[in-house]
Amino acid sequence: MLLTGTGRLAPIGLSPWAIQVRDGRIAWIGAPDEAPPDADRQSLGDALVTPGLVDSHTHPAFAGDRSDEAAARLEGAPSTEGGILRTVRATRAADDETLAALIAGRLRAALAAGTTTVECKSGYGLSLAEEVRHLRLIRSVAEGLPLRVVTTFLGAHAIPPGTDLPTYAAHVADDMIPAVAAEGLADFVDVFADAGFFDLGTTERIANAAADAGLGLRLHAEQLRRTGATELGIRLGAASVDHLEQLDDEGVAALAASTTVATLLPAPAIVLRDRLPPARALLDAGATVALASDANAGTYAGFGTMPLILGLGATLLGMTVTEALTAATAGGAMALRLPDIGRLQVGARADLVAWDADHEGAFALRLGAVHPIRTWVAGTQIAMETPL
Numbered sequence: 001m002l003l004t005g006t007g008r009l010a011p012i013g014l015s016p017w018a019i020q021v022r023d024g025r026i027a028w029i030g031a032p033d034e035a036p037p038d039a040d041r042q043s044l045g046d047a048l049v050t051p052g053l054v055d056s057h058t059h060p061a062f063a064g065d066r067s068d069e070a071a072a073r074l075e076g077a078p079s080t081e082g083g084i085l086r087t088v089r090a091t092r093a094a095d096d097e098t099l100a101a102l103i104a105g106r107l108r109a110a111l112a113a114g115t116t117t118v119e120c121k122s123g124y125g126l127s128l129a130e131e132v133r134h135l136r137l138i139r140s141v142a143e144g145l146p147l148r149v150v151t152t153f154l155g156a157h158a159i160p161p162g163t164d165l166p167t168y169a170a171h172v173a174d175d176m177i178p179a180v181a182a183e184g185l186a187d188f189v190d191v192f193a194d195a196g197f198f199d200l201g202t203t204e205r206i207a208n209a210a211a212d213a214g215l216g217l218r219l220h221a222e223q224l225r226r227t228g229a230t231e232l233g234i235r236l237g238a239a240s241v242d243h244l245e246q247l248d249d250e251g252v253a254a255l256a257a258s259t260t261v262a263t264l265l266p267a268p269a270i271v272l273r274d275r276l277p278p279a280r281a282l283l284d285a286g287a288t289v290a291l292a293s294d295a296n297a298g299t300y301a302g303f304g305t306m307p308l309i310l311g312l313g314a315t316l317l318g319m320t321v322t323e324a325l326t327a328a329t330a331g332g333a334m335a336l337r338l339p340d341i342g343r344l345q346v347g348a349r350a351d352l353v354a355w356d357a358d359h360e361g362a363f364a365l366r367l368g369a370v371h372p373i374r375t376w377v378a379g380t381q382i383a384m385e386t387p388l
C-alpha cells in the first residue's frame, strides 16, 4: 500500500509526502514523485497525518464514579487517600462482565481519538485475587481490540485497609509480583512512590521484586512532594518516572543525564489545581519527555483525550507543538520501551492517523477538538466505532 498526501506529515514536516507500507511496517517514506510503484495507492488529500498517539499512562480498570468528590474538592474539601479506596470497593463489587465492558469502552474511546498504543494499569484491586482478575480482564479486552495494549501491575497504588505499609509492601513484592509474572499478566510494575503512600525503602523492595521477575519498572513520582523517587527510579533503571509536578532543578538534571523518560500528565495537575511539571526545563536540559493522559478514577477521568493532552502540552506546559506531538508519540513509545512505534521512519510500525486538520498547530488552536478521519494500526485501516 502506498499512502500519499498533499498536506503535512508531522512531526517531520514533510509535504507533499508518500509512505509505502509493507507487512505492517513503514517500508519507504519520501516525496510522492520518487515513490516506488505500488498497485494499492491511496490519497489522503491535504489532511494532516501523524503517527498514532501513544498514551503511556492510564488506569482504566475501575468501576464507580467520583465526580462528586471532584466537585467537593474544588469547593475546598481536602483530597484524601480514601478516594482510591472508594474506587477499590466499587471495583471489587463489579463482576467480570461489568468491569470488562467498562475497560473496553475506555479503550475504544482512546482508539477513536487517535491513540493506537495505550498503557493500562491495574491498581484498584489491592489484593492478589483482585489485581490478577483486573489484569486478566485488561488482557482479554485488549485481545478483542486493534490497538496495542501494554499492561502494568500497580498493586502498590495504595495501602488497603486492615494492613500497614511494610506488611502490604512485602505482600506485593513476595506474593503478588511472582504470581502476576508467572501468568504473564504484566509488562511493567508501577509504584505510587509518594508522600503518604509508598516510601523510598518499600518502593525499592517492590522494584527489586519486579526486576527478579523480569518485569520493567515505572514509578508515580514527585506528584505530592519532592521525595527523591526520580533519582531512585533512575538508579533502578525505571523506563519512566511519571507526574513530576514537584520536581526541582536537581531532578531535572538527573533525568537529563539518564535514559529514564520524564512522563508529564497535565490533566490531573489542572483538575487538582496543582503545580505544573517543569516541561520546558526538562526539554531544555535534554531529557526525553512523554505526554500522557493519566486517565483514572479520581483525579482525571477523561479517556480518549490524547489530542487535548497534546494541546495542553503545547499551551499550558510551554512546549512547542512539535515537541508536544513528539512527546505524545515517540516520547510515549520510549516510556514504554517500544522503539518501533510512534515514529515516521522506515522499519517503524505503520500506526498512522489522518486528522480533520491540515496543520499540527490545530492541536493547540482547537484544544481537544481535533479528530481522526482515518486510522491505521500496523498498516491495517481500522473501522471507526462510536465510543461508549
Ligand SMILES: [Zn+2]
Binding pocket: 057, 059, 220, 294, 296
Ligand atoms: Zn497515574
